[in-house]
Amino acid sequence: MFHCTLCYLESEKGEYLMLHRVKKKNDVNHDKWIGVGGKFEEDESPEECLLREVREETGLTLTRWRFRGIVTFVAEGHETEYIYLYTADQWTGEMIECNEGDLEWIPKGKVCDLPIWEGDKIFFRLIENPDSPFFSLKMAYRGDELVQAALDGKELPV
Numbered sequence: 001m002f003h004c005t006l007c008y009l010e011s012e013k014g015e016y017l018m019l020h021r022v023k024k025k026n027d028v029n030h031d032k033w034i035g036v037g038g039k040f041e042e043d044e045s046p047e048e049c050l051l052r053e054v055r056e057e058t059g060l061t062l063t064r065w066r067f068r069g070i071v072t073f074v075a076e077g078h079e080t081e082y083i084y085l086y087t088a089d090q091w092t093g094e095m096i097e098c099n100e101g102d103l104e105w106i107p108k109g110k111v112c113d114l115p116i117w118e119g120d121k122i123f124f125r126l127i128e129n130p131d132s133p134f135f136s137l138k139m140a141y142r143g144d145e146l147v148q149a150a151l152d153g154k155e156l157p158v
Helices: 046-058 108-113 120-128
Strands: 002-009 015-020 061-075 081-092 102-107 135-142 145-151
Touching (some): 046 081, 061 120
Antiparallel strands (some): 015 102
16 A cells, blocks of 8 residues: 545636646556646655645645545555545646646536546545535545445445
8 A cells, every 4th residue: 555645736717737647657547637646755744745746747836735635545456545635726836747647727617527537526526615624535446437435434325
C-alpha cells in the first residue's frame, strides 16, 4: 500500500483542472481523467506532497487549499492507495505541460461525463458543497467496475 495526494484546482469560472492520463505506461489511471497529485516521498507530510506534486505537474504554486477527505482506493492487481484529497482555489505561477497527461480546465457540470472512475462521482458530489464535512471514502474495483463503496464506514449502493 502507499499514500498519495490528489488535488482538484477550482477556477473562478466554475471549472476543475483535470489531467487526462495518457502519457504513462502501466498506469492504473490510463485514459482516465483525474486531478493532479502523486505518491509521498520519504518523510513528506501530506501538505508537502500536495505542494510538490501540484508544482511538478502543473507549474503552479498553491496558496490556498483545503483537505477534504481520505479515499481508500482498492483495485485488483494494484497496491491499495490511501489518497489524501484536496481542493484548491488560489495559486501563483504559469501552467506548464505535464509529462503524465494532458491538463485541461473542465466545467464542473461536465466532469462526470468524462471517462473517470465511477466512484469519483461520489466524492465530486461531496466536494462540490463547500460546507461538506471531512469524509472517509472506500472504493473497491474489479477492473473498471466499482464493486464496493463505503462512506464514513457505511456501505453505499453500487
